[in-house]
Amino acid sequence: MRNILNTLRLGKRTSVILLALLVCAGLLGPFFLQHDPYTQDLLARMHEPVWSDEGDWTHLLGTDHLGRDVLARVLYGVRVSALIGISVALMGCLIGTTLGVLGGYFGGTTDRVISFLITARLSLPIILVALAVVSLAESSLLIVVLVLGLLLWERYALVARTMATGLRQAEFVVAARIQGCSHLQIMWHEIMPNLFGNLVIIGTIEAAMAITLEASLSFLGLGVPPPLPSLGLMIAEGKEHILFQPSLVLIPSVVLFLLVLCVNHCGESIRNAQRKD
Amino acid sequence: MVYYILRRLAVSILLIIFVSLISFSLIFASGDPAAKLAGEGGSAADAARLASQYGFDQPLVVQYLKWLTAVAQGDFGVSLYFGRPVQELLSQHFALTAKLGGMAMVLALLIAIPLGIAAGRWPKSLIDRLAMGFTAFSQAIPPFCLAFLLIICFSVKNTWLPASGFDTWKHYLMPTVVLAVFATPAIIRLMKAEMETVLRSDYVRTARAMGLGSNKILLKYALRNALRPIVSLAAAQMGTLLAGSVVVETVFAINGAGQLAWVSILRGDFPAIQALILIFSLFYIALTLCADVVNGWLDPRVRALR
């Protein structure tokens, strides 16, 4: 019993290390690989991973239906996912925090308009809108990031708005006001620093969300365009061969799962650490 | 309460108009929809002909108002790909998705509420850690990965369940589970957090001071207070769930609104895309309104809101 509890608790620290490893592997790994993720080798198609009976050491995780090295593609996929996660989280943060702080700080009509925008955004089905836009506007990495960034900001806005509403009446804000600071100065110097901790936590949630969403888009064939390797795309391509070589689906699935799990867990560790202070 | 609901209704109508504007303008994401329709081989003349046929050459405001008036009368236009009225397609496909989503939501609530209550009642206990472990797992696994995992386990390695289709209850089992797992983590977390807060409250202390039994305190006095945010969340999750069915329906080849959406998007079927996005939004708005009504029933303070 005690053992089980301890193992579960250990999960937190491991997740940080694992995430660091995954991202490092994604960033640095390709420099050490002999294969690049795009080269097709039709003679070496559908190689099994090294641990199966038919696997060999030239392709550690095997090859896909076009003979591309799965390990190289997975590492590039992690890189793409990380890039999307981080940029979407930052973009959403920029939009959401701006709106939220404006609404919370000024209140009144501004607040009502911004609350309306938040509700409107919530009522739009993210995945359908993202699919439609990406499909209509010729898919590219940039488009995917832009669309997801424009959709995933409501959580920042909600939290920033609530906190700014509370801080508006705080003594240090009133004091700054009396000293003649402009609204912009107050929002930037007095309110923003207080939001920082929460924004980081939401950032991890949104990054994980963006990674999952991108994978879903790619899986439906409308994410980052092939041949750019993406974990979702690999799963979609692998599903055609799920009966013959399940590893083509399993490997990217596991990596995607671990990536999202670690990002979420890191966010939680940050939250717990902040709560203790 | 009546006044409160009326006000929420008014906001909802504004929301619907705003959302319809967005769903309408989405088709211009490609730049010129007529050129898109004409295809890569299409000439400028083709595009111009199509533009006049679908009214793309008229001012945007006129197009939007025309579309909105038609939609208000239940006319979503004719699908470019299926060649049938969109509302016919919708009524045909949406029921299946709603059924699937409804079952998934019921399952999710059945799992999440008891787990959340237990985790909030006994923090740091084994059940709390198991619940949190399950939450971490279900939050991290993308729905289509879980779908494949289930297919590999139950349809490929064993042949207990069919991997696609929607004829018998067995077909619904895996999609329902996938959607439910997708919806549970947020509900478990919120339920736990709310329960912890409520159990620390003064009125629960009063109930204990008056000697009420611990089960009665937990399941009557505390639960009703903790449930209000859960109702709101569940309504929102239900909306997300319906939209999320696009992935699940694709994997399990279920011919619902999700798959209809996917096909329409792949084929650039503008009228269908516009209609589907609007309908999913409408569902979300309607669900949140229902949540407000339920909360009014649960909590007298909501009833007193103006």
Place this chain on the structure above:
Amino acid sequence: MDHQEKLLRVVGLNVDITGGLVTKKVVRDVSFSVDQGQTLCIVGESGCGKSLTALSLLGLLPVGAERRVSQLRFKDVEMSTLSQYELGALRGARIAMIFQDPMTSLNPVFTVGTQLVDILLQHKPVTRREAIDRAKYLLTRVGINNPEVRLKQYPHELSGGLRQRVMIAMALMCGPELLVADEPTTALDVTVQAELLDLLKDIQQEFKLGLIFISHDLGLVAKIADQVMVMYAGEVVEAGAASEVLRNPMHPYTELLLRCIPRPGHTVPKSVLSSISGTIPPFEDEIVGCPFYDRCPIKEAACKLPGVQLDSRGAHQILCIKPGALRMGEQQ
């Protein structure tokens, strides 16, 4: 003193709060007793451990706080060894408690009626009808008009004073023998305070209640107390009959507290009225000698010696090596 006469007897009560690595001793070795039909007032500034003392009696301490007690005897029951379940049968039925903040102490989503009726149904084999009748009777008894209407109302529809009356009615539902009131009037307007105090006094006489009344307001205490216990930093510094303690305070802390009460006709020097300077010593440390040492105006080296403890002068207990010295000194 005969043991059988006492309604409640507490010996050696300690409460520890453990948070992280430090353990705070917030109530230290407190002993007292309450007779049937009598009122014991526990007095002290906020944070001196009086609320935790009260909560610990009923086993209602918050998570992280722990009680150690050598004897906790309620009539014929030794409560210190009871399980939470057995305690539950006593709470509300024979010992009831009312709290400071009536705004948050009533459940917002149930009607007053439900909350009253559930208590009686929990403890007594009565029908719902009978429970409703009892609730109506008690609402009338605590001075609420239109009990039928009030039963169907929710707490947010009532004023603070009414809510506190409802709390009192809840406490009386099962006809308890001991009532613990934790600052029941602090959150209310002054006029309402006086009414509620009179109500409590009335009810105490009618039901022959033992009453533990916790307050920081010596003015209120003077009106209601039979016995007074003054706490400072988790320790009892003075205790005894109300007439004795309030008229003849022997501990400098009690004396200073009494001086803080503004009285008509007396012009108190502003410096004395405003506050007693200094703060309570940290609860992490073991206190040797008098806990009030740091803030005492007449302290001397001997006050810090380990031998300084609660001493009896008849029924009057004082924790001071120079009892009454502060008052005497000023009068000279």
